[in-house]
Amino acid sequence: MLSQGPVPLIFEMGAPGRRAFSLPGGDVPEAVLPAGLRRETPPRLPEVSEGELVRHFTTLSNLNFGVDTGFYPLGSCTMKYNPKVFEVVARLPGLSGLHPYLPEELAQGALRIIHELERYLAEIAGLARVTMQPAAGAHGELVGVLLIRAYHESRGNPRQKILIPDSAHGTNPATAAMAGYEVVTLPSDARGGIDVGALEKAMDDTVAGLMLTNPNTLGLFDENIDVITGLVHGKGGLLYYDGANANAVMGYSRPGDMGFDVVHFNLHKTFATPHGGGGPGAGPVAVTAELAPYLPVPLVDFDGESYRLNYDLPRSIGRVRSFYGNFGVLVKAYAYIRSMGAAGLKQAAGDAVLNANYVMRHLQEYFDLPFDRACKHEFVLSGKRQKEKNGVRTLDMAKRLMDYGFHPPTVYFPLIVEEAMMIEPTETESKETLDRFIGACAAVANEARDEPEKVHGAPHTTPFGRMDETRAARQPDLRWR
Amino acid sequence: MYPENLRYTGEHEWIRVEGGSGVVGITHFAQDALGDVVYVELPETGRVVKAGEAFGAVESVKSVSDLYSPVGGTVTGVNAELAGRPELVNQDPYGEGWMIVIELADPGEADGLLSARAYQELLKEG
């Protein structure tokens, strides 16, 4: 049952002296830490019983909406179902209990998982080698652009600019800046792809590379991809593939074959590992043989007998985190690929694309569809009509969808579409669910026309109503006191 | 909406020149476009800025805009009140919502900026 009263914080519960732990007595003498370094007052942590603790977090969990709760068509996030068996195998004590500095012979299974996952991802990308180190997509982007930088530096000049389409995720420009590059934004053309003329003009020998998501954030495959890669390579630049949308093409087309030099995958999108409420994910980066010498250390090599950590990469960009990556996440992605097999992965992409086109064709009657062509795994609608005619904004309609039991789509992204709604159904939803969602969207569009007030005030049936975000940002209250 | 005694920039800042100094803020149009201002990032006094150079940024909940100096000079004052009450930018953009005082390097520079009328023409053109 959902609480309708105030939800207390864990700090507001319990009583001094109450506890939810039991620890053994000491079997060795107590040690004395130096007086000058000792803490004087204990940290104010909760003091609750285990039962109170469990109720509190169970209450909180009931206030959340996950993929297991309902349909989550959040564009660009690939909220596919997270199979339960992967949670079980990742928790096997012989995997989750391994220390990263174990002698290699005592961690052969773990090293094999990393090595084989590398081979699988290299095959899916159509590239040579893969680092598992990045903890997230953005982290993978950083590695990728640093690899591009290292490649150019080895040729005597890191170059100054990275080209990024105006439809890109915000992480792309932020990453390029973090890697020391100036960002040049490329406009999109009328079909939603890169404006090739603008690319031709921008591309010269000061440009280190182009970062591209393909299909892009409009859910559209760039039909000029071979022209684009030709233009960039022609001036000595490299091509970075943001794999956020890889779920649309796996098994159908490979970034390496398209001409990309660097690819990051989001294992938490394409390979079914859970998003965890915002992480942990994993962002492995695949590269051409030419870029492999610059990969972060270590890589996992196999000599035909045993697996070992290879730190011997003198031209490596270094490290972006400790140890070998989010191994627990890698295990789940590995298990996913082993469960699906080649045909299963291709089927997943095919059904993701079919489901998206199905929903798109049904919703274009109710909303503006700025790019009317077959989409890939997601598509972008515009709420312009509702805004202009009914004074109802996309945000309102998104909130109203919650009342129908659905998670809203991604809104106001990509930035190039006014009042954007980005919908990604994924392959793990049934036709019945899609039909119900289409029905709910149609109902909301009708309400926007006939009863705009109902939509303005939404959501009405969720445990909480709309938030005063201005207050939160003006007077930041970031901790309980 | 757009006082006659101010000068304006195409980036939606205003300046009110008093002697050798100018008070700078953002226009009614800018505050309205931003929505609820939640934070104003201002420079430290003593900073030397060029005309057109970013001297700070203004944030709303879901956006951020750079603030560009209308003129060149030295920042001699900042509106400390905005740290606790950023809403002043929305409520009183030409008064209590002012941002910085600049000692003008070239006292005549502000004359080259837009008049209230010219600025409004610019807004109409969109």
Add this chain to the structure above:
Amino acid sequence: MQYIPNTEADRQKMLADIGAASVEDLFADIPAFLRLTRELDLPPALSEMELVGHMTALAQAPPTCFLGGGCYDHFIPAVVDALVSRSEFYTAYTPYQPEISQGTLTAIYEFQTMIAELTGLDAANASMYDGASALAEAAVMAVRKTGRTRVAVAESVHPEYRRVLATYLAPRRVELVQLPYEGGITAAAAVDGTAAVLVQQPNFFGCLEDVGQLAGLARAAGALFIVSCDPVSLAVLKPPGAYGADIACGEGQSLGLPMSFGGPGLGFLAVRESLVRHLPGRMAGATVDNRGRRAFVLTMQAREQHIRREKAGSNICSNHALCALAATVHLSALGPAGLARVASLCAAKAAYASAAVNGVPGFRAAFAAPFFKEFVVKSDYPWEKVRCGLSRHNLAAGPELSRFYPELAGHFLVAVTEKRTRAEIDRLKTALREVASC
């Protein structure tokens, strides 16, 4: 395939509905020569039963763990996994829709509070990827805040963290100055003109730094003082905020997360009030909803990449929310008394282990400085021999240090958590004795 609901009949209905002949048709925009004409070269699909069998075969029961170096074998109460396994938490995305994400948002706010409490600082963010990237982001903050282009880092900071730091700072053309150690702790050195002084407490060798003195050096140089710390130790050791740290960060794996071969862990990052607007990453803040109830939202988002794009301080987009949730549950379960008890047990057992090892011929504690839960052993024997000797008793210690510090050949770390029993420590001693006698 049990995860894909579409049947062939569903597909045909949907295709007919949208006027497409086949699924392949929907891929017509991919130029034919870029389409894969063969199946991906991957192993055949496994059933769930086969998968469990395969993964179980890959799993390898680990030895008794005396390994340290930034990842530790602490006990995790059952309640932690029970709660983080609730799929309303783990199958949710980032809480961008606060009306239906109060579970995650409230937990983040509680996490931020706990980190601020532990570190003695004013505010913390919703978490980073790991301790190493948290330290690197802290250094980047200092560079942006001060406008200086040198950063001083103690050599006693985890070598992998320093490598990450170098990777993050190189494109900014920031010079990294290494501060040498003496007797296991950082020696006083000139840090003039640096944006920040970075130390670790307890440091990579397990030793306790003279953080008060180092804070003074940083302050005198006008540099920010950044401390990477072990959160378990903060139950008993002075919090960074109390000795002048401007930023505290570290690895939170010790707070209820399995070692998992090094990840996922949890980076935490806490700052003084004056630096809050410079924090990278997500933050949850309190507000009210339109029904007047206290609630939480992601706030101050205009700092972040999705709004500020190339002008953002960092490209970080996600956090390790589920790991932060685990830490929040773990800290709630332990409370102040439990965490202090864990810390005291670690310190006591480490002290006992150090004394035990010191009594074995050819092995001695390398440094005299006080330590918390791990310490460096100097051995007269080749590492291979020591490692094999430990393996024979189903024990592992380390890492061996010459891989990071060439001058420390024959040295290795021994970490002792509350999980290690006196009997296990005695077995470690026995194993080392055997190494010494054969």
